Amino acid sequence: MKTRLLFLGPPGAGKGTQAAMLCESGGMKHLSTGDLLRSEVAAGTELGKEAEAVMNRGELVSDALVLAIVESQMKNLSGQGWLLDGFPRTVPQAEALEPLLAELQQSIEAVILLELDDAVLIERLLARGRADDNETVIRNRLEVYREKTAPLINFYRDKGLLTSVPAHGSVEVITERIRESLS
Ligand code: ADP
Numbered sequence: 001m002k003t004r005l006l007f008l009g010p011p012g013a014g015k016g017t018q019a020a021m022l023c024e025s026g027g028m029k030h031l032s033t034g035d036l037l038r039s040e041v042a043a044g045t046e047l048g049k050e051a052e053a054v055m056n057r058g059e060l061v062s063d064a065l066v067l068a069i070v071e072s073q074m075k076n077l078s079g080q081g082w083l084l085d086g087f088p089r090t091v092p093q094a095e096a097l098e099p100l101l102a103e104l105q106q107s108i109e110a111v112i113l114l115e116l117d118d119a120v121l122i123e124r125l126l127a128r129g130r131a132d133d134n135e136t137v138i139r140n141r142l143e144v145y146r147e148k149t150a151p152l153i154n155f156y157r158d159k160g161l162l163t164s165v166p167a168h169g170s171v172e173v174i175t176e177r178i179r180e181s182l183s
Contacts, residue, residue: 004081005112006088006112008114014116019083023083028082031085033085036069057132090152094156122138165181
């Protein structure tokens with residue numbers, strides 16, 4: 001199975017859940033920039049203080065800040081596979097990832113795009129109830145996704161790396177679809 005992966009898709013598509021399942025069985029390191037940022041916020045670090053307000057508005061944290069986090073995580077992996085979840089989220093982040101991967105002599109083996117209708121996304125996010133999961137902020141996050149992150153779909157499709165997976169149905173059914181697309 002491929003073990004250097006990237007998850008793409010709107011907030012609420014289930015990237016975090018699916019990434020955790022896949023990494024548990026496949027032994028990859030789950031690198032979620034959202035989770036890493038939330039740990040910084042919880043620990044009250046300078047970085048966390050800088051990120052918190054931005055996250056609670058549903059905006060994106062600066063590329064430089066996120067890149068610094070990803071870089072230090074990836075340089076500490078010692079040969080293990082990885083799954084990037086929530087990064088890259090902008091074209092500049094995707095462009096910055098390339099020299100980092102070149103330096104590590106690694107490359108992305110597959111990009112999984114989890115696709116789901118807006119109505120279902122909003123319903124799932126409202127049910128989750130995280131600090132950034134109220135309706136106004138959710139709508140903003142979906143708009144930010146469309147504007148800043150969705151261009152990455154063509155970015156990776158052009159590289160021949162993209163696989164699209166429908167993200168409706170039960171957690172298990174979706175995991176199976178992803179596994180099939182990776183075999
Ligand atoms: P979701 O998948 O529900 O959008 P995440 O946990 O991936 O949630 O991200 C939560 C928030 O963390 C984002 O709305 C954004 O503010 C910040 N964030 C996470 N990853 C990035 C990134 N790569 N670049 C900029 N901001 C990010």
